[in-house]
Amino acid sequence: MQSRVKLLGHPVHQMLVVVPLGLFVMAVLFDLADVVLDRMTWATTSYWNIAGGIVIGLIAAAFGAADWLAIPAGTRAKRIGAVHGVGNVFVVALFAVALAIRASQFGHDVTRFALVLELGAFLLGAVTGWLGGELVDRMGIGVDDGANANAPNSITHKTIGGPGIPAARA
Numbered sequence: 001m002q003s004r005v006k007l008l009g010h011p012v013h014q015m016l017v018v019v020p021l022g023l024f025v026m027a028v029l030f031d032l033a034d035v036v037l038d039r040m041t042w043a044t045t046s047y048w049n050i051a052g053g054i055v056i057g058l059i060a061a062a063f064g065a066a067d068w069l070a071i072p073a074g075t076r077a078k079r080i081g082a083v084h085g086v087g088n089v090f091v092v093a094l095f096a097v098a099l100a101i102r103a104s105q106f107g108h109d110v111t112r113f114a115l116v117l118e119l120g121a122f123l124l125g126a127v128t129g130w131l132g133g134e135l136v137d138r139m140g141i142g143v144d145d146g147a148n149a150n151a152p153n154s155i156t157h158k159t160i161g162g163p164g165i166p167a168a169r170a
Contacts, residue, residue, distance in 0.1 A: 011142045013067050016060035021129060023053035024095060028122045031110045040109065047108035050099045050118075057092045061085070067142050077141050080131050087128035094121035 027049040034042035068081045098114040098121070105111065110118075135141040 013060055013063035020053040020057035023049040028118050031115055034110055043109045047102055050095050054092055054096055077139050080135055084128050084131040087124055091121045091125045
């Protein structure tokens, strides 16, 4: 199945999702640098990365939800898409709580609790990002009319061919 919402022939969700992921990853790295180097510039940059990631993440989620609704019911892709989407809502929520905690700090400095939330969201985001890759790269969801919405897991099975070609054990 192809994406419901495209811009210049490319799925909007897949174009947007890389922005919050990159902003969130850099926020965590900048906060870790702040802890090690104790420079307020890192914390402030991280704070604004999180704010931007939340805004664009919510926009990307709207386009992802539109695409998810088009996935055939009862398929492995529909189940993975649901876990991917709900998991990403938790990622954004954890970063939002961390941002709210930091909003009361001078210079938006990171607290230990906020950093723990960010690290948890970062790890959850790695899992949900992999699930998104599974949908697109393994199953062809959003990019191929011949998508295989029931393709097996890429960790336990290898496929011969591409999207739309039935999975076969190598």
